Amino acid sequence: MTGAPQPTDSDTDSRTDGVADSFSTPSATPHLRQQLLILYLATSSLDSAVAGWTRYDGTGRSAPTMGDGDEPPNATGLDALLAGWRLIQMSQLMPPARGAEYDVSYLPHEFLFERLVDIGS
Amino acid sequence: MIVDRKHLLSSVEMAHFVAHGSLALEGVVPDVLNDRDIAVLETGLPAHPYGTPLDTVFPAGTFVRDLLDLPTVAGAVQSLVGPHPAIDHHAVHVRPPHGGEAQPMHADAVLDTRVDAFDVQLMYYPRAVTLEQGGTLSVPGTHLRRINESAIGRYQNLVGQTRLVCTAGTVVLLHHGIWHGGRRNDSDVPRYMFKIRFNPTVRQLRLWNTDDIDDPAVRAELSTALPWATGPEGRLELVNRARLWRELTGDADFDIDYYLTREQLRPQLIAPGATDTRLGGGRAADGWGL
Numbered sequence: 001m002t003g004a005p006q007p008t009d010s011d012t013d014s015r016t017d018g019v020a021d022s023f024s025t026p027s028a029t030p031h032l033r034q035q036l037l038i039l040y041l042a043t044s045s046l047d048s049a050v051a052g053w054t055r056y057d058g059t060g061r062s063a064p065t066m067g068d069g070d071e072p073p074n075a076t077g078l079d080a081l082l083a084g085w086r087l088i089q090m091s092q093l094m095p096p097a098r099g100a101e102y103d104v105s106y107l108p109h110e111f112l113f114e115r116l117v118d119i120g121s
Numbered sequence: 122m123i124v125d126r127k128h129l130l131s132s133v134e135m136a137h138f139v140a141h142g143s144l145a146l147e148g149v150v151p152d153v154l155n156d157r158d159i160a161v162l163e164t165g166l167p168a169h170p171y172g173t174p175l176d177t178v179f180p181a182g183t184f185v186r187d188l189l190d191l192p193t194v195a196g197a198v199q200s201l202v203g204p205h206p207a208i209d210h211h212a213v214h215v216r217p218p219h220g221g222e223a224q225p226m227h228a229d230a231v232l233d234t235r236v237d238a239f240d241v242q243l244m245y246y247p248r249a250v251t252l253e254q255g256g257t258l259s260v261p262g263t264h265l266r267r268i269n270e271s272a273i274g275r276y277q278n279l280v281g282q283t284r285l286v287c288t289a290g291t292v293v294l295l296h297h298g299i300w301h302g303g304r305r306n307d308s309d310v311p312r313y314m315f316k317i318r319f320n321p322t323v324r325q326l327r328l329w330n331t332d333d334i335d336d337p338a339v340r341a342e343l344s345t346a347l348p349w350a351t352g353p354e355g356r357l358e359l360v361n362r363a364r365l366w367r368e369l370t371g372d373a374d375f376d377i378d379y380y381l382t383r384e385q386l387r388p389q390l391i392a393p394g395a396t397d398t399r400l401g402g403g404r405a406a407d408g409w410g411l
Contacts, residue, residue, distance in 0.1 A: 042352035051349040052279040066223040066277050067258035067304045102360045104266045
């Protein structure tokens with residue numbers, strides 16, 4: 001058999017170690033943590049009304065959970081932008097499956113926001 | 122167990138259930154039963170195989186049977202799942218003081234494809250539930266959405282959700298598909314809830330007191346707008362409610378708005394003026410003009 005030499009066990013070990021080492025590199029922004037806000041909107045338009053919301057707190061200072069409030073943090077997705085959140089993903093518009101056009105399922109208009117928080121302050 | 126017609130749900134109440142997926146019977150269980158029930162719930166109840174007849178699981182004289190035989194409770198259950206339902210399962214849920222984490226939002230069991238039948242879950246609260254005790258959260262109107270159990274665990278809050286606060290002796294009846302979750306108990310007292318899931322053993326057709334079927338309030342209930350579904354999703358909810366109401370009433374033409382009716386407008390009658398026989402008989406590649 002010709003071609004590239006096959007990796008030996010010791011090569012594999014060193015690459016595995018390399019992954020661990022690389023991912024142990026200190027963060028360039030050790031004082032920053034991510035907070036996430038997920039908004040479910042009434043339509044695919046970012047400025048439509050909030051129907052549902054979810055938060056995750058990467059600072060560890062709070063633990064948002066199911067049923068922790070009745071009032072949405074923002075009235076619309078656009079309001080979240082105005083409040084300083086950065087939109088990083090929105091759901092695609094998916095055509096309904098043929099024959100199941102009236103079926104309802106998961107909330108279709110999901111918008112994911114983030115902001116970075118300084119935990120040193 | 123056949124309930125007197127006067128204790129059955131009205132058409133307006135059934136329409137409320139179809140729109141919301143829930144019906145609350147506030148404080149219907151007397152304190153003398155509630156006090157007796159706490160002790161039994163703390164010791165637990167024997168389990169039975171899925172689908173065991175009600176008379177076997179809860180024989181006459183047991184505390185649960187006394188609860189289910191209360192005319193208001195019996196009438197509501199019979200209206201929804203019919204006489205002699207089977208017991209799918211039952212469970213006692215006790216949330217200790219400052220104990221436990223909130224459940225992720227979910228619907229019970231697994232994705233359920235039924236559109237012409239449903240199970241009912243009875244939730245009984247023998248003690249009052251305050252907001253900080255973390256009563257069950259449910260989201261009215263979510264019961265017709267096809268999702269799989271806690272796959273919706275990413276949803277923490279929806280506009281219009283209900284965080285249960287109730288007096289002692291309250292019974293809540295839920296469609297099996299309702300999105301819900303037990304909230305964290307942040308109080309100093311335990312929270313008790315007893316749940317029974319009923320399976321129908323008859324077709325769920327006109328099981329309630331239909332005397333008021335023509336009351337305009339029926340259509341008003343079925344048309345209820347949901348705060349979390351103000352956009353196009355709300356219209357799909359109306360379509361699905363109309364479909365369920367067709368099943369429950371046997372009225373195959375029932376509609377809310379004009380959505381289902383309009384979709385069936387595909388007339389096959391050819392109008393008398395459509396007489397030009399040159400059309401509709403073309404040859405292959407006619408479009409090239411050769």
